[in-house]
Amino acid sequence: QVQLVESGGGLVKSGGSLRLSCAASGFTFSDYYMSWIRQAPGKGLEWVSHISTSSTYISYAEYVEGRFTISRDNAKNSLFLQLNSLRVEDTAVYYCARDLRGTCSGGSCAAPFDFWGQGTLVTVSS
Amino acid sequence: SYELTQPPSVSMSPGQTARITCSGDALPEKYVSWYQQRPGQAPILVIKKDTERPSGIPERFSGSTSGTRATLTISGVQAEDEGEYYCQSADSSGTRVFGGGTKLTVL
Numbered sequence: 001q002v003q004l005v006e007s008g009g010g011l012v013k014s015g016g017s018l019r020l021s022c023a024a025s026g027f028t029f030s031d032y033y034m035s036w037i038r039q040a041p042g043k044g045l046e047w048v049s050h051i052s053t054s055s056t057y058i059s060y061a062e063y064v065e066g067r068f069t070i071s072r073d074n075a076k077n078s079l080f081l082q083l084n085s086l087r088v089e090d091t092a093v094y095y096c097a098r099d100l101r102g103t104c105s106g107g108s109c110a111a112p113f114d115f116w117g118q119g120t121l122v123t124v125s126s
Numbered sequence: 127s128y129e130l131t132q133p134p135s136v137s138m139s140p141g142q143t144a145r146i147t148c149s150g151d152a153l154p155e156k157y158v159s160w161y162q163q164r165p166g167q168a169p170i171l172v173i174k175k176d177t178e179r180p181s182g183i184p185e186r187f188s189g190s191t192s193g194t195r196a197t198l199t200i201s202g203v204q205a206e207d208e209g210e211y212y213c214q215s216a217d218s219s220g221t222r223v224f225g226g227g228t229k230l231t232v233l
Contacts, residue, residue, distance in 0.1 A: 035222075045161075045169065045212055045224040061221070062127075095168060110216035112159035114180060116168040 002026040002115040004096050009120030016086050020120055022079040022096030030054075030074040033099035035113060036081045038092035038122075046092075049081065050099050064090075086124045093119040128152065128217035130225035137231045144200040146228045148213030151194055156215045158196040160189060163227075164209040172211075173198060200230075208232045 008020040022034070035050040049060045049070040058070055069082040079096050097113035104111040130150040138144045148158060158176050161169040171180050173189035176196065186201045196215075200207055213225040 044227045045214075047222040047224070050222075059221070100174075108155060108157055109220065110156040110158065110214070110222065112157075112171055112174045112214060113161075113169075114171050114174070116170070118168050 002098065004098065004115060004117035006094065006096050006117045006120040009094065009122045011123045011125060012086055014086060014088055014124055014126050016124070018083045018086065018122060020081040020083065020094055020096075020122070022081075022117055024077045024079065024096075024098075027098070029072075029077040031102075033101040033111075034072060034079045035097050035099040035101075036070060036079075037095045037097055037113065037116075038090075039095070039119070040089075040092045043092075048094070050101060051079070053102060083122065086122075088124050088126050091122060091124045093121050095119045128221075128223050130213050130215060130223055132211075132213060132225040132228045134226070135229045135231065137233055138203045139233050140203060140205060142203055144203045144207070144230060146198045146200075146211050146213075146230065148196045148198075148215075148225050149194055150196075150215060150223075150225075152217060153191060153194050153196055153215060158189070158191060159214045160187075160198045161212045161214065162207075162209055163212065167209075169212065203230075203232055205232050 003025045005023045036048040051070045067085045071080045096117045098115040101111035160173040163169040172187045177189045188199045210227045
């Protein structure tokens with residue numbers, strides 16, 4: 001079965017950095033886009049970034065552009081998110097999710113995320 | 127920025143039909159998906175492409191759309207359905223957006 005396991009979260013001071021990882025299993029990782037989605041404590045879900053199957057297409061939410069970097073290693077079935085210049089408002093649980101964007105075409109496409117990991121908590125202190 | 131609007135909360139007794147709405151200007155042109163998030167757990171996809179139920183999701187979950195509003199219907203609500211429900215779609219550039227979430231309480 002599909003499994004996504006995140007790691008790398010922790011407590012960091014404002015301005016610091018962290019590298020999140022997501023280990024995937026149970027499916028052909030290289031066939032799927034992948035995304036990071038976050039959830040601040042007691043708040044809703046926010047899409048952060050996605051990456052295409054061969055890393056050709058990458059996109060970020062406005063509020064992380066220039067600070068976060070998404071990457072993947074298909075040989076190791078792994079997804080990564082490098083978080084730099086962290087701010088207090090980046091405090092959240094970060095989920096990796098399998099992204100159906102690559103299977104979606106046409107103007108009506110609003111691809112869903114069909115499997116999610118359990119998340120890793122990033123806490124940024126001032 | 128594009129927004130999807132959901133009611134903050136819905137309360138139902140077991141066996142009743144719960145309807146959770148999601149409003150957005152672009153919904154006539156963009157598919158909607160729905161997620162269930164139980165307390166302390168990761169979200170689960172329960173509806174995609176407006177009306178499609180992924181494998182393993184109970185038949186009591188269904189989705190529909192009308193104009194700028196999408197609706198998640200849970201027929202015969204059970205205690206295990208309690209949690210937060212989020213709609214998700216995309217803006218005109220394809221950036222995925224989530225609604226603010228609706229807390230379903232089963233009384």
